[in-house]
Amino acid sequence: MSTGEKNLTSRGRATRDRIVETAARVIMARGVAGTTIQDVMAEAQVSTSQVYHYFSDKAALVAAVIEFHAGLAEPAEPADPDSVEKLERWCRNAITTQIERDFVGGCELGSLASELAETSEGVRIQLVQAFARWEAPLRRGLRAMRARGELRPDADPDALALALLAALQGGILLTQTRRNIDPLRAALTTVMAQVRSAVITPSP
Amino acid sequence: MSTGEKNLTSRGRATRDRIVETAARVIMARGVAGTTIQDVMAEAQVSTSQVYHYFSDKAALVAAVIEFHAGLAEPAEPADPDSVEKLERWCRNAITTQIERDFVGGCELGSLASELAETSEGVRIQLVQAFARWEAPLRRGLRAMRARGELRPDADPDALALALLAALQGGILLTQTRRNIDPLRAALTTVMAQVRSAVITPSP
Structure with a gap:
């Protein structure tokens, strides 16, 4: 779980969800190794500071993507x-x-x-x-x-x-x-x- | 099959095999997306001209790696x-x-x-x-x-x-x-x- 996930406002939660869902989609197309945080930022139309507000690094974002798919499963x-x-x-x-x-x-x-x-x-x-x-x-x-x-x-x-x-x-x-x-x-x-x-x- | 594979000398064949086996090893560790031709060159200790003599591009090298594993299977x-x-x-x-x-x-x-x-x-x-x-x-x-x-x-x-x-x-x-x-x-x-x-x- 990324820092502060539990204390997000509903708007923060929506932004975080959008980043994770976008990352999941990009990773499915290109693999984890082929995906950069920049790719996800561009696709989700969020800024660097937004992404790093929710995820300390790419590993944290990937962990959130695994959790996302585990939930869907x-x-x-x-x-x-x-x-x-x-x-x-x-x-x-x-x-x-x-x-x-x-x-x-x-x-x-x-x-x-x-x-x-x-x-x-x-x-x-x-x-x-x-x-x-x-x-x-x-x-x-x-x-x-x-x-x-x-x-x-x-x-x-x-x-x-x-x-x-x-x-x-x-x-x-x-x-x-x-x-x-x-x-x-x-x-x-x-x-x-x-x-x-x-x-x-x-x-x- | 890459260009000229059938007409290789035994030394050429050995070099090609070494490139493919090295590529297979690097790809297993880092995935295809995380592997560059430069990575394979460094690991196999071969030159750019050697690699491109046997493989026109990364796709040709990846195809040879699939063929390599299919043979092992x-x-x-x-x-x-x-x-x-x-x-x-x-x-x-x-x-x-x-x-x-x-x-x-x-x-x-x-x-x-x-x-x-x-x-x-x-x-x-x-x-x-x-x-x-x-x-x-x-x-x-x-x-x-x-x-x-x-x-x-x-x-x-x-x-x-x-x-x-x-x-x-x-x-x-x-x-x-x-x-x-x-x-x-x-x-x-x-x-x-x-x-x-x-x-x-x-x-x-």
Whole structure:
């Protein structure tokens, strides 16, 4: 969190948000290494003193961009996907999002992780936390299913949640590169088949 | 392929290889956007005229780096993994590689795809071809299993091959970020469980 973020006026908050959203857009197009604070200033039409009022340096701005994408990655629905139907909906949403984007852009958080995982320990930990916010509802949902006796005792909810997140990340990257939905669909469908095979069918 | 690559003397070939390997190393550390031809020249200890003798511009050098990683991604064993045992070995190799690297660096081809998929259509197609060289043995192996009647008729070898490649890409990215093997292992294990469930057990 950048200095003073909590004490911003609503106008200050709006300016800060505009800088972060602009930085997120520029970074998605050019990568972190290809983006300067000057680029963001020009795009967001803010002055040097405005940018440095909110962000001490480029690293602070990049941290805010990761936080921005981590927030977007959180599910729109507050409830955890704790049934096959809800997990299927989660997969369908991911597929629909990529189709609506014409497979362009990939996963913002995945791209940032790919570019930044080796740059600093602080950034790496922030990325771990961002992915964890994405994974947590899946893990809680699958754990709840097992706790209710809906999954076989030998099913591993944590491993299935990780496999779903990995299928999403790898699937989006291949779908982005190929410009078709097959990789993401195949990846998610395969993991979901495994989830379904772990479901205990109630005896009639 | 850069100008004249086919007509190089062995010394010329060695110099070109050194430039490409150095560029690959520098790009993995700093990204394509953060790497200049000057950086590569300094690291490889070659002159401007040497670099431009082999590569007309940075794009040509980046194309050679993608080709370099695509070649490394090809399996060491020429035979396709056309059994559960061979597919398991493929997975174990991927896991061992990441453990031996201390989870650092991620997948070179995945990182390049993440950074470059939107930069130019030519580069995107080169990345598609690079991933295809990785995927092809998996697809041929799974197709062979089905053709021999070892997989259920409703099993989709192409989807399983894509799911394995996606699990690998997403699993490596999460494993790199978290610095532990759990995501890659969970991703590959889950897809392989699905492969195994498609195997027809011979009747006794």
